[in-house]
Amino acid sequence: xxxxxxxxxxxxxxxxxxxxxxxxxxxxxxxxxxxxxxxxxxxxxxxxxxxxxxxxxxxxxxxxxxxxxxxxxxxxxxxxxxxxxxxxxx
Numbered sequence: 001x002x003x004x005x006x007x008x009x010x011x012x013x014x015x016x017x018x019x020x021x022x023x024x025x026x027x028x029x030x031x032x033x034x035x036x037x038x039x040x041x042x043x044x045x046x047x048x049x050x051x052x053x054x055x056x057x058x059x060x061x062x063x064x065x066x067x068x069x070x071x072x073x074x075x076x077x078x079x080x081x082x083x084x085x086x087x088x089x090x
Contacts, residue, residue: 004076009046011057012038017055023069025069028069029076031057 008024008031010017014020024031036043046056049063057064059075073079 004029004057005060006076007034007058008032009034009036009042009051009058010055011036011054013056020055020067020069020072021048023072027073027076027078 006024006029008017008020010021010033012035021033022043034042034045036046046052046054051065053065055065055067057072057075059072062075064071064075070079
């Protein structure tokens with residue numbers, strides 16, 4: 001899966017961010033981590049996109065907010081179909 005560009009914006013002391021990074025490592029996904037706590041420029045990049053929280057994962061410039069594992073797997077091509085939990089409510 002090295003043909004994909006994956007950038008994960010994280011912040012320190014975030015369990016969601018650490019959990020997401022753990023999953024990406026488990027799946028052997030190459031990614032660039034951009035810590036918004038350590039680098040204000042990364043925070044500005046996110047805010048320019050209208051994003052104000054972490055984790056925010058960009059897969060080939062397509063964003064997935066939060067720790068939405070199935071949505072990230074789908075964006076990475078690891079799942080053929082993606083349905084949000086709200087799709088099952090009927």
